Amino acid sequence: MTTSAASAQQAAVRERPSTGLWRDAWGRLLKNRLAILGLFLVITLIFLGVFGPLLAPYPYSQQDLKAVLAGGHGPLPPGSPGHILGTDQLGRDLLSRLLDGARISVSVAFVVQVVIILIGVPIGALAGWFGGRTDNFLMRFTDIIYAFPDLLFIILLSVAFRETVFGQALDGLLLVFVAIGITSWVTVARLVRGQMLALKETEFVEAARAIGVSDRKIVTRHLLPNGMGPIIVAITLGIPAAILAEATLAYIGIGVQPPRASWGSLIAEGQKFIRSEPHLVTFPAIAIALALIGFTFLGDGLRDALDPKLKGKQ
Amino acid sequence: MISYLARRILWIIPVLFAVSIITFFLMHAVPGGPWDAEKRLPANVQARLNAQYGLDKPLYEQYIQWAGGFVTGDLGPSYRSRDRRVNDIIGDGIAVTFQLGIMAFALSVVVGIPLGIFAALGHNRWPDYLSTSISIIGIATPSFVLAILLIVVFSIGLGWFPTGGWKGPQYWVLPTVALAGFPIAVIARYTRASMLEVTRKDYIRTAQSKGIGGRAVVSRHMIRNALIPVVTILGPTLAFLVTGSFIIETIFSVPGIGRFYVSAISQRDYSLLMAMTILYAFTVAFLNVVVDVLYAYIDPRIRYS
Numbered sequence: 001m002t003t004s005a006a007s008a009q010q011a012a013v014r015e016r017p018s019t020g021l022w023r024d025a026w027g028r029l030l031k032n033r034l035a036i037l038g039l040f041l042v043i044t045l046i047f048l049g050v051f052g053p054l055l056a057p058y059p060y061s062q063q064d065l066k067a068v069l070a071g072g073h074g075p076l077p078p079g080s081p082g083h084i085l086g087t088d089q090l091g092r093d094l095l096s097r098l099l100d101g102a103r104i105s106v107s108v109a110f111v112v113q114v115v116i117i118l119i120g121v122p123i124g125a126l127a128g129w130f131g132g133r134t135d136n137f138l139m140r141f142t143d144i145i146y147a148f149p150d151l152l153f154i155i156l157l158s159v160a161f162r163e164t165v166f167g168q169a170l171d172g173l174l175l176v177f178v179a180i181g182i183t184s185w186v187t188v189a190r191l192v193r194g195q196m197l198a199l200k201e202t203e204f205v206e207a208a209r210a211i212g213v214s215d216r217k218i219v220t221r222h223l224l225p226n227g228m229g230p231i232i233v234a235i236t237l238g239i240p241a242a243i244l245a246e247a248t249l250a251y252i253g254i255g256v257q258p259p260r261a262s263w264g265s266l267i268a269e270g271q272k273f274i275r276s277e278p279h280l281v282t283f284p285a286i287a288i289a290l291a292l293i294g295f296t297f298l299g300d301g302l303r304d305a306l307d308p309k310l311k312g313k314q
Numbered sequence: 315m316i317s318y319l320a321r322r323i324l325w326i327i328p329v330l331f332a333v334s335i336i337t338f339f340l341m342h343a344v345p346g347g348p349w350d351a352e353k354r355l356p357a358n359v360q361a362r363l364n365a366q367y368g369l370d371k372p373l374y375e376q377y378i379q380w381a382g383g384f385v386t387g388d389l390g391p392s393y394r395s396r397d398r399r400v401n402d403i404i405g406d407g408i409a410v411t412f413q414l415g416i417m418a419f420a421l422s423v424v425v426g427i428p429l430g431i432f433a434a435l436g437h438n439r440w441p442d443y444l445s446t447s448i449s450i451i452g453i454a455t456p457s458f459v460l461a462i463l464l465i466v467v468f469s470i471g472l473g474w475f476p477t478g479g480w481k482g483p484q485y486w487v488l489p490t491v492a493l494a495g496f497p498i499a500v501i502a503r504y505t506r507a508s509m510l511e512v513t514r515k516d517y518i519r520t521a522q523s524k525g526i527g528g529r530a531v532v533s534r535h536m537i538r539n540a541l542i543p544v545v546t547i548l549g550p551t552l553a554f555l556v557t558g559s560f561i562i563e564t565i566f567s568v569p570g571i572g573r574f575y576v577s578a579i580s581q582r583d584y585s586l587l588m589a590m591t592i593l594y595a596f597t598v599a600f601l602n603v604v605v606d607v608l609y610a611y612i613d614p615r616i617r618y619s
Binding site for chain 1: 325328329330332333336337340341343344345450453454455456457458459462466470557558560561564575576579580587590591594595598599602
């Protein structure tokens with residue numbers, strides 16, 4: 001940031017009561033209509049993911065055979081008695097299955113990002129702080145991971161460990177989370193490294209060093225918090241990518257094991273009835289779309305809010 | 315520049331080496347073998363097959379054998395289609411996969427960039443809202459959903475295009491559109507943001523204050539400068555399209571190589587899987603170099619050393 005911008009900010013600080021980067025950013029976020037829509041969608045999704053199974057009219061695997069037999073041996077259409085969104089061909093309530101799918105998507109959204117942070121932040125921080133040979137080695141390592149075709153590598157990992165205890169954990173989901181995380185941390189690592197390199201040379205770090213602050217404290221108290229904005233944005237925008245990857249894997253039959261179903265596997269099942277019962281595809285597709293839109297808008301809004309240079313661009 | 319380029323291209327070799335080792339050992343960690351079938355083969359037959367293909371040797375020897383073959387251009391036998399070499403399988407399908415990827419890439423660029431420019435020039439008016447809505451739909455619709463939608467509307471409903479196959483231009487349309495939907499949205503968003511950034515630059519104000527008319531400023535100053543950062547996402551986009559087409563290939567029965575990837579894993583067709591992973595990794599790594607070079611070429615401010 002240039003000095004004129006910094007002094008302009010100082011002037012602004014004097015005019016308003018106690019304001020910091022985060023409060024400023026929050027204010028800017030609230031003024032952005034798309035970001036608010038995103039935030040609303042994300043909060044709804046999280047709520048449904050956490051409480052969905054309590055709200056669901058039936059357990060996700062319960063079959064209503066009587067209704068299916070009465071309805072001509074096929075999936076029930078939306079608006080059938082007792083099943084607002086209809087059922088699949090086995091008489092399982094679509095709404096209940098969608099709500100269980102929300103739980104899967106929410107856990108993908110967050111667990112994958114935790115894996116990414118746990119791998120990406122330390123690697124990027126070490127590379128940026130130490131520089132030289134450490135930096136070179138770690139960045140070459142990220143090059144290798146980057147060259148792996150992500151989705152293909154995730155499939156390979158998922159199949160390789162499917163039969164193990166680890167592969168069976170959480171109905172097969174844990175493996176998918178870790179596989180997606182392992183292939184997606186590179187962006188965050190590069191970003192953290194870039195932030196470190198840029199901030200290392202700033203005057204406030206020089207000042208901290210001059211008064212004898214330890215290296216560890218400079219990294220944890222000065223560098224990471226100051227570089228946090230872009231990292232948070234990258235992580236938020238990584239969420240839709242993870243949700244999309246999980247849905248795609250589920251669509252080709254990798255990941256969560258039946259009778260549980262992710263939105264992707266619901267679409268794969270519903271595809272067989274696309275002519276007579278298109279709702280089996282449309283409802284899960286709408287659910288995926290809303291989740292992707294929510295996190296994308298929120299991520300875009302956060303980027304604009306945390307980077308005042310882009311203010312007004314939206 | 316030349317030495318930079320040479321270093322970057324040489325660096326691809328150790329990357330591919332690392333990718334091949336990781337894939338090789340991971341692949342052999344998958345339980346089961348290529349001979350698992352509905353009807354189990356007798357143990358002595360399996361042992362004979364293993365010996366014939368060298369699968370009874372220690373893993374590192376198998377790897378050396380594979381790498382030796384790879385270096386001399388022999389990708390090994392396919393364990394599933396036993397009368398075919400992997401070279402033939404890849405050779406048959408790769409042209410189709412690349413054709414599909416490049417057509418989708420061309421479509422994404424030809425639609426995405428003008429869509430982004432159009433949005434930025436009509437910032438906060440209807441062109442912006444229209445273009446942004448299109449990119450939101452593109453981002454929110456996974457390619458397999460878009461593929462299903464296209465089939466339902468244009469094949470089953472209107473009967474304009476066939477549901478699958480690869481026999482002529484009318485077969486190309488739906489897979490290309492399904493594959494290009496997401497990159498169109500990404501490129502349009504990126505172009506729009508970049509255009510808006512350029513609009514506020516001092517040199518644009520200078521040009522305008524010198525009395526240069528609207529159209530000349532837009533074409534000579536804004537678009538040219540705005541497209542520079544867009545180039546950086548084109549490499550990953552092309553890589554995504556070439557390597558990510560396997561679902562589209564499966565849905566539309568396109569005879570490329572992508573559709574073999576999942577079956578190669580589930581059937582433990584080791585040599586086919588290795589060949590495809592290396593091919594994809596090479597494509598990604600090579601396109602990254604191309605983009606970096608292109609970037610330096612179009613933006614004189616960037617110099618590599």
